[in-house]
Amino acid sequence: MENRFDLSGRTILVTGAGRGIGWATSKALAQQGASVVLCDKTPIPGHALREVGGSASFFRCDVSDRQSVALLKEAFPVIDGLVLAAGILPFDDWMSEEWDSAFEHVMSVNVKGALNILRAYFEDMCQRGSGTIVFVGSASGRMGGMQAGPHYVASKGAIHALVRWFAQRGAAHGVVVNGVAPGSVDTDMLAGQPFSASKVPVQRMGTAEEIAWPICFLCTPASSYMCGAVMDINGGLIFS
Numbered sequence: 001m002e003n004r005f006d007l008s009g010r011t012i013l014v015t016g017a018g019r020g021i022g023w024a025t026s027k028a029l030a031q032q033g034a035s036v037v038l039c040d041k042t043p044i045p046g047h048a049l050r051e052v053g054g055s056a057s058f059f060r061c062d063v064s065d066r067q068s069v070a071l072l073k074e075a076f077p078v079i080d081g082l083v084l085a086a087g088i089l090p091f092d093d094w095m096s097e098e099w100d101s102a103f104e105h106v107m108s109v110n111v112k113g114a115l116n117i118l119r120a121y122f123e124d125m126c127q128r129g130s131g132t133i134v135f136v137g138s139a140s141g142r143m144g145g146m147q148a149g150p151h152y153v154a155s156k157g158a159i160h161a162l163v164r165w166f167a168q169r170g171a172a173h174g175v176v177v178n179g180v181a182p183g184s185v186d187t188d189m190l191a192g193q194p195f196s197a198s199k200v201p202v203q204r205m206g207t208a209e210e211i212a213w214p215i216c217f218l219c220t221p222a223s224s225y226m227c228g229a230v231m232d233i234n235g236g237l238i239f240s
């Protein structure tokens with residue numbers, strides 16, 4: 001029987017790969033045999049890149065900048081899968097005078113960043129007749145969040161909507177599009193923020209690895225009949 005979890009021969013690009021969910025996902029994909037392109041605004045040193053294993057490579061890219069994405073596409077013109085994990089979560093006062101710029105920045109990275117990558121690669125995938133795309137959303141985009149501000153919540157709600165938009169347009173061309181909606185995850189993004197375990201049925205935060213492996217599954221042929229789904233990975237916080 002064919003191992004439909006095997007990613008050998010596939011090149012998968014991960015944005016926001018320098019830490020957290022993106023980093024853990026890169027390692028999971030490499031363990032399944034994928035050639036992983038790690039994309040991040042901050043350089044990843046060679047010794048860290050070797051931890052990923054396989055034929056991992058790194059490209060420095062600001063996903064909110066289309067010219068930076070164009071250079072990425074030039075360096076890696078053919079990609080079999082995309083994991084759109086780049087995102088920011090500022091903790092600030094949405095009533096402050098300076099908040100407008102924070103809103104623009106969150107949308108630029110979390111929403112426009114994903115769209116910039118897709119504008120570079122989506123049509124190519126459709127023309128080749130194959131591809132997998134996984135958006136990283138959030139439970140905040142489903143239920144309003146516990147700690148996140150309205151800019152982050154709005155950006156992740158938009159990401160969930162984009163899963164459906166691209167799924168509808170890619171499916172007939174062999175491009176499968178899904179997403180994940182993590183709850184609170186123990187990464188740098190939430191470092192120092194209060195967390196109430198009593199609100200989560202499993203009584204703890206998730207780990208980056210617990211989000212990475214479901215993402216990895218969505219990149220494999222094992223999930224080939226899933227399309228337009230946003231998987232909840234939140235320890236029972238919310239069901240959809």
